[in-house]
Amino acid sequence: MKRDDLKAVSTLDLQKKFKTFKMAFYVLAGIVGVMFVISYFNWKESGINATVLLPLFFIPMVLVNFFNLRKIKQELASRKDI
Template sequence: MKTTKFSEMSTEELIKNQKTLKRVNTIFAVVLFMLFALNIFIVFMKGFSAMNVVPIALLPILFLNMSNLKEIKKELESRK
């Protein structure tokens, strides 16, 4: 996996990455919320299964994306 330092990116690249990450993060959060809701329904109807931990396992990805958004925002503010 390629790791990039936000300080080495141009302002245009940062803005583009910020917009893309916001969209992806929003869609991912909505899908994750739907998974949580569906899992609650499935637990009540059929009981607990191993698949019920999937939304919990995907939650760190959402937090990592949010932290990257904060870092991009800090970098953009430092350049103004």
């Protein structure tokens, strides 16, 4: 998400987007956290297999959501300064 794209969005829509992205980020991070716990117990029981590595593939998605959330937050903060 480009910073210029965020400047074209109204403040109200940006606040709604921030709220939605925040909720989605926490849900996704929680699911990946649960996946890590399950894969740890699976690893202890049966060793390394594909399900043990599965949470590692979702980490980039969590990071992308985190950085998008941070960009939206910065844009909202810059609008409050004006």
